[in-house]
Amino acid sequence: MPHVDQWFRQTDEMKFHCSHADIIIIQRVLVAESLDHARFWRSHGKAVVSSFDDNYARLRPEDGNQASVFWYDGEVEVAYPGTDIKFKKKLEVHPLQQFYEGGAICSGYTMPSRVLAEEYRWVAPCWYIPNYIDTPRYLAAKRNKLPNRDNEIVIGWGGSMSHINSFKRSGVAEALRRVLLKRRNVKVMICGDERIVPLLPLPKERIIFQPYVMWQDWPKVLSRTDIGIAPLQGPYDSSRSAIKPLEFSLMGIPFVATGCPAYPEWMERDIGLYVPDGEIDDAPARAEEWEKSLIDIIDHYEYHKGKIDSQIDYPLSWDVDANVPNLIRTYEEIISRG
Secondary structure, eight states: OOOHHHHHHTOHHHHHHHHTOSEEEEESOOSTHHHHHHHHHHHTTOEEEEEOOSOGGGOOGGGTOTTHHHHTTOEEEEEOTTSSOEEEEEOSSOHHHHHHHHHHHSSEEEESOHHHHHHHTTTSOEEEOOOOBOHHHHHHHHHTOOOOSTTOEEEEEEEOGGGHHHHHHTSHHHHHHHHHHHOTTEEEEEEEOGGGGGGSSSOGGGEEEEEOOOGGGHHHHHTTOSEEEEOOOHHHHTTOOSHHHHHHHHTTOOEEEEESTTOHHHHHTTOSEEEEOOOGGGHHHHHHHHHHHHHHHHHTHHHHHHHHHTTTHHHHTTBTTTTHHHHHHHHHHHHHHO
16 A cells, blocks of 8 residues: 555655555545546546545634644744744644535545444535454453453553643543542553653552553554543534444453444443443543443442453454455445446
């Protein structure tokens, strides 16, 4: 698979691949020069789709997501020629306008969220393609999990700085602080961006930090988790995929998540525990719900572990190899529509 930089520069290698392809999938970057390239290949009879998993139209600066500088403010950071001095520059055409234009140029969008598909259907045809998963890799990591020391329980969460306000506003950060006070054998593992750690109201000695790893190594990292959390907050988060419940349940990790439109299949099947979504002002009340759910799993761990292990068939159905026929049918439908 060629790198996105090759797409922007339209290298000879990229042109070769595109000329022999039936369908061209652009990952996220349907802006700037990418629009011209998409228009070119569409004019040459190629099906072109944009695949993305973030609700760019819902990004707001107050959410703490750095991507809002681009998608909401319409600004990019550039440097003065010959210097390291940088400044922000407004784009002549707002990124969202470019993205919508790209949807009209292309055959449509694909996304791993039904919420996203419904929200962007007014722009272009949308196809929901779930985040299928390499189940053997996860099951191997599950089998090779090492036992914890001294009855220790690790609550795990992974993500970037784009999640920090959702993490705090959902009430889960305060809930974790209370849980650590009440259960001395519990630690919290934060995976991803180290800048998140000092922003949480948790004692440093009770935090395990795990830097980013390659996707191939992620199941091994996840296997160190005993309880998973998947906090979400607000319209932007509600458009996310169900990758966290999928990974947790496949690994046999009991979890607590925000009960919101992102996780309908898992809620319907009673896989995991859920805290109701709400407004920012409801965070104190939801912190109490998060705390109750986490304490319940900690104090009745074998029950919750046995329950989620017994529900393994559903996450197994999301295996990527088993779903290749579904992927082929979807792409054939896109190609047939021109």
